[in-house]
Amino acid sequence: MIAVEDGTVWADDSGGDGPPLVLLHPGIGDSRIWEPVLAPLTARYRVFRYDARGYGNSPAATVEFSLLQDLKAVLGHYGIERMAIVGCSQGGATALGLALAQPERVAAIVLLCPGIPGFPMSDEEEAAMVGPERYAKIEAGWTRAAEAKDVDGLADVMAGIWGAGEGGSTPAVLEQFRSAARASLFSASDAADPPVFDRLGEIAVPTSLLVGDADWPPLVEANRQAAERIPECEYTLVPGVDHVPPLRVPELVLDTITRTLARASW
Secondary structure, eight states, X not given: OEEXXXXXXXXXXXXXXSOEEEEEXXXXXXXXXXHHHHHHHHTTSXXXXXXXXXXXXXXXXXXXXXXXXXXXXXXXXXXXXXXXXXXXTHHHHHHHHHHHHOGGGEEEXXXXXXOOTTOOOOHHHHHHHHXXXXXXXXXXXXXXXXXXXXXXXXXXHHHHHHOOSTTOSOHHHHHHHHHHHXXXXXXXXXXXXXXXXXXXXXXXXXXXXXXXXTSOHHHHHHHHHHHHHSTTOEEEEETTOOSOHHXXXXXXXXXXXXXXXXXXXX
């Protein structure tokens, strides 16, 4: 366990003398999402991963906390001065936050269906893009599960949002949603990531962004626009893939990581 402000997080260091690579998991899962690509990555890089507070092996947060500050604490614990980052969803938002706050520390960025804090879309616009009936059904299901503290019920709602691609609700996918549901129901919330959308043009390291066309429609649009703003960003839209690409298309994720990091200046 690693100490962070007012809490602790579970973290793992693969060891070795390869270039440092940090993996940041999504808000709808935990660090086990990297298992399909972990072995080949650890053969080439020194890989660091950790569970955000309340997810996986990390204790629930008791106070509001900052994902970005927790990342900085983990990096400080291991003495990592410069690294490449792979961030999925929530982890992508945190990766972008670090790249803009401390650009000298980031050698390359791989974004998998990343959150884009500051993307200008209202709740009304989001509902219109998703479809009013589907949006209302999801909102109602989320409220029922949250009020009942129903982990499986909330995981099912998440599956309807984030797991609608090809492959269905496999045990590995459902366990990711259950991990996220437990964090949502029983852990203090994280503070909003700093807005990044209007600053994406400042990113000056090799960057790729991969998102599936079966992901949440507003996020797909936010990712498309983000990729247009990041200089020389390699953008990939993957047919049939939803919000868990490391579990759906691990070979493509691995290829995207290694190809992007090959352009990094360590």
